[in-house]
Amino acid sequence: MLRITIDNADPDPAYQQVYRQLRKAILGGELSPGSRLPSSRLAARESAIARVTIVRAYEQLIAEGFIESQVGAGTFVAAQLPKIEEPAQKAYHPVLTTWGQRVISINHTGERGADSTRPEIDFGFGRSFAEKFPYDIWRRLLGRYLSTDDAMLSRYGSAAGYYPLRQAVADYLIRARGVRCTPDDVVIVSGAQQAIDILSRLLLNPGDEVVVETPGYRDAFALFRLHQAKLVGLPVDNQGLPVDRIPKNCRARLVFATPSHQFPKGGTMPLARRLALLAWAREHEAVVIEDDYDGDLRYEGGSLAALEGLDEDGRVVYLGTFSKVLFPALRLGYLVLPRALAVPFVQAKELVDRGAPTLTQAAVADFLAEGHFERHLRHLRHLYGEKRAALAAALDEYLGGRVRYSPVAAGLHVMLYANTHLDEARLVRDAAARGVRVYAGAPYHLERPAPPSILLGFSGLNEDEIAEGVYRLAAAWPD
Amino acid sequence: MLRITIDNADPDPAYQQVYRQLRKAILGGELSPGSRLPSSRLAARESAIARVTIVRAYEQLIAEGFIESQVGAGTFVAAQLPKIEEPAQKAYHPVLTTWGQRVISINHTGERGADSTRPEIDFGFGRSFAEKFPYDIWRRLLGRYLSTDDAMLSRYGSAAGYYPLRQAVADYLIRARGVRCTPDDVVIVSGAQQAIDILSRLLLNPGDEVVVETPGYRDAFALFRLHQAKLVGLPVDNQGLPVDRIPKNCRARLVFATPSHQFPKGGTMPLARRLALLAWAREHEAVVIEDDYDGDLRYEGGSLAALEGLDEDGRVVYLGTFSKVLFPALRLGYLVLPRALAVPFVQAKELVDRGAPTLTQAAVADFLAEGHFERHLRHLRHLYGEKRAALAAALDEYLGGRVRYSPVAAGLHVMLYANTHLDEARLVRDAAARGVRVYAGAPYHLERPAPPSILLGFSGLNEDEIAEGVYRLAAAWPD
Numbered sequence: 024m025l026r027i028t029i030d031n032a033d034p035d036p037a038y039q040q041v042y043r044q045l046r047k048a049i050l051g052g053e054l055s056p057g058s059r060l061p062s063s064r065l066a067a068r069e070s071a072i073a074r075v076t077i078v079r080a081y082e083q084l085i086a087e088g089f090i091e092s093q094v095g096a097g098t099f100v101a102a103q104l105p106k107i108e109e110p111a112q113k114a115y116h117p118v119l120t121t122w123g124q125r126v127i128s129i130n131h132t133g134e135r136g137a138d139s140t141r142p143e144i145d146f147g148f149g150r151s152f153a154e155k156f157p158y159d160i161w162r163r164l165l166g167r168y169l170s171t172d173d174a175m176l177s178r179y180g181s182a183a184g185y186y187p188l189r190q191a192v193a194d195y196l197i198r199a200r201g202v203r204c205t206p207d208d209v210v211i212v213s214g215a216q217q218a219i220d221i222l223s224r225l226l227l228n229p230g231d232e233v234v235v236e237t238p239g240y241r242d243a244f245a246l247f248r249l250h251q252a253k254l255v256g257l258p259v260d261n262q263g264l265p266v267d268r269i270p271k272n273c274r275a276r277l278v279f280a281t282p283s284h285q286f287p288k289g290g291t292m293p294l295a296r297r298l299a300l301l302a303w304a305r306e307h308e309a310v311v312i313e314d315d316y317d318g319d320l321r322y323e324g325g326s327l328a329a330l331e332g333l334d335e336d337g338r339v340v341y342l343g344t345f346s347k348v349l350f351p352a353l354r355l356g357y358l359v360l361p362r363a364l365a366v367p368f369v370q371a372k373e374l375v376d377r378g379a380p381t382l383t384q385a386a387v388a389d390f391l392a393e394g395h396f397e398r399h400l401r402h403l404r405h406l407y408g409e410k411r412a413a414l415a416a417a418l419d420e421y422l423g424g425r426v427r428y429s430p431v432a433a434g435l436h437v438m439l440y441a442n443t444h445l446d447e448a449r450l451v452r453d454a455a456a457r458g459v460r461v462y463a464g465a466p467y468h469l470e471r472p473a474p475p476s477i478l479l480g481f482s483g484l485n486e487d488e489i490a491e492g493v494y495r496l497a498a499a500w501p502d
Numbered sequence: 503m504l505r506i507t508i509d510n511a512d513p514d515p516a517y518q519q520v521y522r523q524l525r526k527a528i529l530g531g532e533l534s535p536g537s538r539l540p541s542s543r544l545a546a547r548e549s550a551i552a553r554v555t556i557v558r559a560y561e562q563l564i565a566e567g568f569i570e571s572q573v574g575a576g577t578f579v580a581a582q583l584p585k586i587e588e589p590a591q592k593a594y595h596p597v598l599t600t601w602g603q604r605v606i607s608i609n610h611t612g613e614r615g616a617d618s619t620r621p622e623i624d625f626g627f628g629r630s631f632a633e634k635f636p637y638d639i640w641r642r643l644l645g646r647y648l649s650t651d652d653a654m655l656s657r658y659g660s661a662a663g664y665y666p667l668r669q670a671v672a673d674y675l676i677r678a679r680g681v682r683c684t685p686d687d688v689v690i691v692s693g694a695q696q697a698i699d700i701l702s703r704l705l706l707n708p709g710d711e712v713v714v715e716t717p718g719y720r721d722a723f724a725l726f727r728l729h730q731a732k733l734v735g736l737p738v739d740n741q742g743l744p745v746d747r748i749p750k751n752c753r754a755r756l757v758f759a760t761p762s763h764q765f766p767k768g769g770t771m772p773l774a775r776r777l778a779l780l781a782w783a784r785e786h787e788a789v790v791i792e793d794d795y796d797g798d799l800r801y802e803g804g805s806l807a808a809l810e811g812l813d814e815d816g817r818v819v820y821l822g823t824f825s826k827v828l829f830p831a832l833r834l835g836y837l838v839l840p841r842a843l844a845v846p847f848v849q850a851k852e853l854v855d856r857g858a859p860t861l862t863q864a865a866v867a868d869f870l871a872e873g874h875f876e877r878h879l880r881h882l883r884h885l886y887g888e889k890r891a892a893l894a895a896a897l898d899e900y901l902g903g904r905v906r907y908s909p910v911a912a913g914l915h916v917m918l919y920a921n922t923h924l925d926e927a928r929l930v931r932d933a934a935a936r937g938v939r940v941y942a943g944a945p946y947h948l949e950r951p952a953p954p955s956i957l958l959g960f961s962g963l964n965e966d967e968i969a970e971g972v973y974r975l976a977a978a979w980p981d
Contacts, residue, residue, distance in 0.1 A: 035677060046807070087806050088772025103774050115817040116842050117789070118755070123704040126850045149658065158648045165644060169637045179628065179830045198514060213692065213855050220854040225602040245853055276597070293567025295582050310596070327566050328525070338594040351658045352860035364596050371605045374724055375699040376692050376855070380862060381831035 027070040041080035057102040143458035144492040148480030164386040182373035184211025185384035191391035201328025214356040223250040232275035237469040256469030263292035266299040278311045283318035287438045289429030317434035337361030413486035417493035435482035445475030453499035506549040520559035536581040622937035623971040627959030643865040661852035663690025664863035670870035680807025683838045693835040702729040711754035716948040735948030742771035745778040757790045762797035766917045768908030796913035816840030892965035896972035914961035924954035932978035
């Protein structure tokens, strides 16, 4: 007879322990198919376990088909139990689609700086200044919905986003960014990645050309490549995408641009060029994705009005994010879509992801509508402005003459271009040996060979760390 | 000279108002290209606006290229300003990819019951019992991370999910669901939709067959169709997917099944059939997606162990969700992936969506790890059990003899099959006229004609509403 024991230290209920032991014995062959099990009364007595515990375990085994109860005859291990096979020799290896194979080949997780050693000073890009975030306000706003409005939590939200948030975003964009939109044009997404992915699925056929800036947003490059697009990379000057250099025979139906603040080089696209870009798009029946990833965070003068505001025939898709001003871990971004694209976009989002978490959206809606967002933004502009000044001073002092870069008019990073030959990978290693993590510029460039360059994000560091980091970087920099 | 005015009631800063008026005048042609603007001093005097305000507006217009400052000569409307074109006659209409066209044709947003009239009694499926959610605990857990660990918020999280949550999920699944996994096998997603979408992108080539249950999960049908899969629908019996009826010539590489509790018909797949399914998958080099959408919410006996726990060669992908036990608006689900699929899945997720919100993940991790989840689950089982009993009693009393259905052994819904001919659409309309919203069963069935059926979700209603709703449904039901 099988020995069944109860371990009081085991967090599982007793009946679960009995169930597990019997299940294992059946699968392991100790209890063979068709064999009779003792009655629950007998098993209880022999193992000194409460009968109700045995009964519950039996019931579960019956429900799962391991054992069968025959009225008047007793309980038996299921007779038609197929022979349990040995752990398979041929373990499954997936045969990936070509899409899956491209995922693997594009993967750059490793490069993103995921290695385990944590540097003393990390010029990582895209971190927010979370220690200054108004947590008290945020907690209050979240709490508001946690007790009163459970109907909001208990249903699936709209795939397009929580309506009051779409309203608050529209109000903000009209006021601050010169975007022309209604709440119905705004769609909430998990971030720019999701927006670009869904837009690509809707608009890019394999082999289609996409006009992009180089240097540019590498994650957008990756997504367009994932959709088998052919990237037409235009080297930017200090006014962003040089529209007049788009090849005459270019048949792109999609342009990805950062007109407010070119990523990652810096520079702003002037009006004439913006209008030229829109004219080009109109002529070529193309869509322009305007990635306004840090248009909020402009240090001097107001933020520039968005390209979207100049678009007269609905071919600009505006992308924005809360990651920079609130925090990246929030995972909320938004789009303003031309009406003709909004319907398919929302239907696609509904199918592939349903929607963003309602509670967070409700809290962000109030954060915007009650003025906390713009207040925090002003605060951040000031704080980041000081970091920016510290960076400029350190670059001037320690690397003056060895690098050139566009003034940091906005945002949280700078792209340094070496004035002389530079082995990027070696510099990154040498800096790491001095406790400083900096980022090679090559992955952001489509030109080959890429101009030697280094990306520094400064938002995660304080002013002393910035100065010390640049000092150490300079020490690693070849003469 | 242009009249510039400041409206004190306008929430925008004064310089923005000046900027806007000048910008409009330039784009509208009132200020023509090359024309000279008054000096800031003069403009300030003439308009009775502070000079600093005018200067800031000018600066912004210069930055955007609307005007130019020529040292010693003054400020001019940009000369190379292209002629502003008339609002385009040919507004943009997107040319969608075939994927986008399938999105439009598959769309069933409308059917989901999005119409504006709110019925008195809504037998909507998939709502949670949010009023009983322990909000105090949830608030405390969220608050824990809102002040102390800002490093968590300020960085992008891992695409695979927040590690302590993956750990807590693994612990729970091993203990409660018989899944065999480590935290590394667990990936956090926004829900089952995202999981199925990414798996389809990784594994389904156009034209591939997919074995599904009918009736079944319509959103999975939609996603597989979006990937141009050919659905092989097997009519389920009261033991789930009839594995022995998979056509001999079926070449499916993917099976989508709900072995713990067949959706939406009910019934549990017994052991013999589970083992047969795994053997079939092994023989056909197929992957089985086990959607355990409500395996937690079983009313009698323990929850059944997952199919995944029987899988010896890593070809089962287990899907779970927090929507039913916590709340749908949370937008968090999880997968347990065979090791060989975990790497491409996480890399794909990183590219198309980055990751789930860290703060929410941290709170859910603690909710699980500290036992609140299982405590709440027991509470819910009790509460839903009472609703279930009310539903069974009402169906018996008012619709007995006219419908048949599997006992509600788990979950939050029942699929009623009419014993005689039934015009579903008409019944849904007639019930609506009586203030009751019920859902046609046809979209869940692949058989044509679909057996006449009605889906009732009971989680969003109290016991009186359930009784009253079934009473009114019966009144609408044709004899």
